[in-house]
Amino acid sequence: MKLFVEILFNLGTIATLGIVSGLIGAIRKKNKQQDILHGVLFGIGALIGMLQPVMLHAGLFFDGRSVMISLAALFFGPIAGLISALMATSLRIYQGGMGTLVGSLVSLASALWGIMFYLWNKKKQTSPSALQLYFFGLLVHTTMVLLMFTLPAPLGWSTVRKIAFPVLSIYPAATLLIGLIINLLKSKEKILMELNNLNQQLESKVNMRTRDLEESNKALEAFSYSVSHDLRAPLRAINGFSNILNSEYAQELGSEGQRLLSVISNNAVKMDELISGLLSMAKIAKNELKKSLINTQMMVNECLKDLIPEEDQNRFCIELEELPMVYGDPILIRQVWYNLIDNALKFSRNRKLSKIKISGFDRGAFIDFGIRDNGIGFSQEYKDKLFKTFERLHSPQDFEGTGIGLALVGRIIQKHGGKVWAEGEPDQGARFFFSLPKF
């Protein structure tokens, strides 16, 4: 019974060391240097175990080195197994005594069994199962017990009789236990490695996509640069030369000729406006928002001042409610107000008195703004067309414009994560609303 307890105590130390060395080993990736490191770690485990052996006779003692060596070989391969066996054997030879030969043989046999099982598992590409671990422990330690017969005749038999039962009942179980823990650590390592791999794959994918995006962004930029440069020069020529023709050959052209020429030159200007509009649309899509807190009241007042000439003040009745501050890109939001107010003024200018009402409501997460006019309004069935690029509800003879103003408004608000909508009825005025997230 005493022997039992001593063996258990000894194994406790070894198990702890085994787990620690397994833990250190499992964290690292597998290569030759790591094999050597594992061998040394398990070897040290075996050595420390050997420093507190279970003494049977002077020079004949037992410790858990067989467990450490066999597991080192089983889990980390021939190099690790042989190194730990070599370390243990060196110490054993140094310690000397009658058990020297058998002790060395046990170390070597443990390593050999471990290597065989390691190769077997490698071929099958599995990690040791619990059953295998127990069977493995049993095999290693049966060998160990059988090796006792290499001791001088009477001692061999008596030793076997003494240790066979405790060794065969405890050591295989210890092998199983430590093996399972190393298994666990290794599977964790494997998962971590897979995770790491996946992360790297993901990262390289993201990098690739980013590169693609950057390239297409650059291509787009080059495109819009070339549009703004190269498409304008011909327009300038068309407009310029028709103007020159009109002024220098007025006599020859006659009034109809002059009118036709001004149609040409006006269209060149119109085309220029369309290009500018498209470019600003592209710019909104491309550029990042530079947000700050906006004093809406001030901004709206500035727009009104810009849009209503001093002398026309009395043609307009502007009702301005208190407008909440809002968070957004000031340049773009100003463009929104400018375009909406411009629209309201334009489509109500045929009234004797243009009535425009601007309001704002705090709705918690969002702030809504509204602008209503008493102008010509629109039919509700066209409300989806309002914010589309180049869509116009009125003929250019009645109301000038490129059809880009509201599209820009839509794009800007959308970019801010807000919403824009409109209500109206023919001849009953229009109401435009937009809402912006508070932050």
Added chain:
Amino acid sequence: MIDRLELAEILLVEDNPNDVELTLRALKKNRLSNKILVVSDGEEALKYIFPTYPKTEKHPALSRLRLILLDLKLPKVDGVEVLKILKKNPLTAHIPIVVLTSSREDKDLIETYRLGVNSYITKPVEFANFTDAIREIGMYWLLLNQLPPELT
């Protein structure tokens, strides 16, 4: 327009012949076209200013030049490059350079001002506005603006 052997007061660097014609008409209308030389790319411009280009030696053309009107998109050497070379060289750094280009690109604005451009004008499509712009540029840089005494 003047012969190459004479020395110009205004150097117009512009590759589009239509723009050249419109610009010259606008200048002529305002009697500013007497001493103007037109070159159609950046390299030609540099070769006029420095006849031994790429060596940059002092040349009589330098002392007469009062204004360079520079397009940005040019064959061979582009406008930004010309601007960079002229503004970096102490012999030419004082010559007023006005960029006259088709579009208002943030990138170009930032870059040309960083390099020390004196003015950046986008050519209006509408002829009346274009003429006005050219007239004002000429008036300002040739009549109102004072240049430093000839650098020796």
